[in-house]
Amino acid sequence: MTGRCLLCGKCCMQLIFEVPRLQNNRLLREYYKARGCTTKANLVIIPSRCPHLNKDNLCDIHNTKPILCKIDRGRSEKYYRPEGCGFQKTL
Numbered sequence: 001m002t003g004r005c006l007l008c009g010k011c012c013m014q015l016i017f018e019v020p021r022l023q024n025n026r027l028l029r030e031y032y033k034a035r036g037c038t039t040k041a042n043l044v045i046i047p048s049r050c051p052h053l054n055k056d057n058l059c060d061i062h063n064t065k066p067i068l069c070k071i072d073r074g075r076s077e078k079y080y081r082p083e084g085c086g087f088q089k090t091l
């Protein structure tokens with residue numbers, strides 16, 4: 001994995017969950033899109049800015065943030081990276 005974090009905050013501006021077989025289910029994809037979500041493969045991406053993301057795109061609860069936030073999301077092979085993320089690999 002190459003690249004660097006641009007401190008853009010995009011990874012704190014969305015909720016992501018996986019729906020099994022979503023990519024083969026057109027009706028479900030249409031439903032999520034109609035509700036303002038994006039779908040990629042089997043992922044649903046919901047625009048949702050975390051209330052702890054401050055105006056400088058830094059986390060206001062850095063020392064006590066959830067464990068999933070402590071994972072180096074930019075560098076994790078498993079983590080979905082938003083468009084424009086400074087780390088190269090995206091779905």
Ligand code: SF4
Nearest residue numbers: 006009011074085086
């Ligand atoms: S990991 Fe990627 S999306 Fe998240 S702040 Fe860094 S550059 Fe932005």
Ligand code: SF4
Nearest residue numbers: 012050052053059069
């Ligand atoms: S708690 Fe902090 S690191 Fe986690 S999503 Fe919110 S702003 Fe981002």
